Structures are given as structure tokens and as C-alpha cells.
Amino acid sequence: MPLLTLTAEEWTAMLLSLKVAAVAVAFSLPLGIVVAWLLSRRDFWGKTLLNGLVHLPLILPPVVTGYLLLISFGRRGPVGAFLEQTLGLTFSFRWTGAALAAAVMGFPLLVRSIRLSLDAVDQRLEAAASTLGAPPPIVFLTVTLPLVLPGIAAGVILAFAKSMGEFGATITFVSNIPGETQTLASAIYTYTQVPGGDLAAMRLTLISIALSLAALIASEILSRRLAARLGAL
Template identity: 55%
Template structure:
């Protein structure tokens, strides 16, 4: 299937936004996953609920909240604009933020389950031998959590590719700037006689999503074999 310039622009922008969102989420997901898996503290259930809130809220609500908080007149948006010249409104940076917010629960959940699967006795043994907590985390916990890290990263990537509601609410549907594959499909569906183009993008989105899930499963199984889990 040969892509038109319009379709190629939407595809490349989708891949760019999904990749940047997933990479930026990785350290956050690792930190939150470890915190929820290894620590007990007051308000843990509340934090867990807030992290998973994008899974149950309508995407339009998530987009509206982002607009209120990070829009040009939002609490954080105005501060970031004045202090650092960073703007999220109506540009691809905002699309990255929207994709990251809706993908965060999937990444945190995968990493948390991966860390919970690591036997704490390995970490305790290393600390009794004099290893500092950060070294134990880097040399023992993270390597043993690799299948969860891979799964979380690729699930977040696939979810970012499919993001629609929060993105269109927060940064609109601007060709070449915020118009990802789902938003381009929406534009075609609103255009009389453009059903064929919408179907082409639908097939492309399905292929990319299935490929991401297949690669996730393949890499996770390979990591598990290397670690001796299977």
C-alpha cells in the first residue's frame, strides 16, 4: 500500500508522538511502579487511583483537564510559557502530553507487576553484602524487571498511537502539527466520499497496533528466557 503525502505525514507524526511520549514516560513509570510495588505509605491507594484515572475517565474529560491545566491560560501552562517559553496548546508537544497521560496507567501497571514478580530476597541479599539501595535497584531489580519494562513501553507506545479524544480536545486537529492517524481518519469520515481513505488509515492503524503487541510479546518472552523464567 503506497501512502499519499497526507497519510504519510499523519503516520510519521503519530510515530514521533508515540515514541517521544513512551520514552519520556519510562523513568516516570519505573519510579511510580517501584513506589507502588515496594513501599507502603499513607495515600498509596489515592495515588494508585489517580494514576489509573485516565483508564476510566472519558478521553474528552482528560483532554479538557489538560486544557484547563496546561492551556495557554492554564495554571501550569501559563507558568511554563512565562518561565521557559514552553507551550502545549495547539502543537505537537501538547499531543505528546495527552498521549503520555492516557498511556501512563498501562506502563505503570506493567512495570509494577514486573517489580512485584522480583523476589525481594535477592535485593535483601545484595544489601546485606553492602550494596547501596540505588545500586541494588540498577543491578538487580531493573534487569529482573526487563520483561515488564518492555511490555509497559510497547503497550504505552501502542496506546499513544491510538489516542484520539484527549488529543483533539486539548490540541485540536491541525494537519502537519497535531493530526495523527486517528485524527486524520476522523477528518476523512467527516468528508463526503472519503470513506476509502479512512479505511486505508484504519488498516494501517490495525497493522501498527498488532505489530507493536507482537513485538512486545516476542521481546518479553526473549527476556524471560534470558532470565531463566521460562
């Protein structure tokens, strides 16, 4: 089979990876904005602990993160059992679990990017809006949020790229089920373990590299364009 011709199973793995990454970022973005704002603008007891917990997935072995998700969100876990009984939502050994694992692993990158943008905002602009009578939610939506759009865009794309390439936490939490939880990373791993799978592994590796590079380039271009547009206002 030619190097760049994908089989049906490989297409499924690639599309599932895109789906998992998109869902992971979509559901983690609102929480990421809130957490980034808290870490940037508020002093409270436990702030250092919260910051550490947010960034913990970056330094923990991904397998450890996946195992913690399994014992918490698995069918017998306290959170997983509650969600299954009340909402009918199952994470373990489902693509939704892959999205959850990807969201956890990409969350630190998302929060850090947004927080750095918030730290760079001139708070005098927000204070000026407040003195004109705008309540805090309106100030955030009309002043702060537009100013941090470059950071949000960069964080979203970086978290998306991280979610696309996640392997350790995903395979530990939801296994490697073709058509259900087998993403690009786990498909590459599978092909490296079977005789004659080198060509398929190389195809998916090239696709992963291309998607990751495209995400990084898009992040840089989008951040620059948003920054330039905001600077022209």
C-alpha cells in the same frame, strides 16, 4: 487512488503519530518506573489515592482527560502559562500537547506492567545484595532493574501502541490541525466526515491495525526473550 498508496498528508499524519508516541513513552518511562516502584515496594499515606490517580485515565472519558489538560496546560492554564513564560514550552494546539495527552493516556498501562513485574521479583535477591554492602540505588540498578526488564519492555510497547491510537484526549486538547496535531486517529475521523473520504479512512485504519498488532506481537516476543535470557543467567 490505490488503497495502499498514501498521500503526502497521510504520510505526515502517520509520521506524526510515531513521533508523538515515541516522545510520550520516552518522557513518561522514568516517572513510570519510579511510580511503579513506589506502589510495589512502599507503604505510605495516600498510596491508594496515588494508585487511583495513576489509573484514572483508563476509566475517565478521554474527552474529560483532554479538557483537564486544556485548562491546566493551555496558554491560560496555571501550568501551561508558567511553562510558556519560563521555558518557552507550549502544549496547547501543538504536537507537544499531543505527546503530553498520549503520555497521560498510556501511563497507566506502563505503570501497571512494570508494577506487576516488580511484584514478581524475589525480594530475597535484593536482600542478599544489600547484606553484601550494596546501597539501595546500586541494588535497584544491578539486581531489580534487570529482573523487571520484561515488564518494562511490555509496558513501553503497550504504552506506545496506546499513544498511537489516542484520539479523544488529543483532539480535545490540541484540536485537529493538519501537519501539526493531526495524528492517524484524528485523520481517520476527518476523512469519515468528508464526501469521498472512505478510501483514505480505510487506508489509515489498516495502517493503524497493522501498527497495533505489530506492537502487541513485539511486546510478547520481547518479553519472552528477556524472560528466557534472565532465566538462563
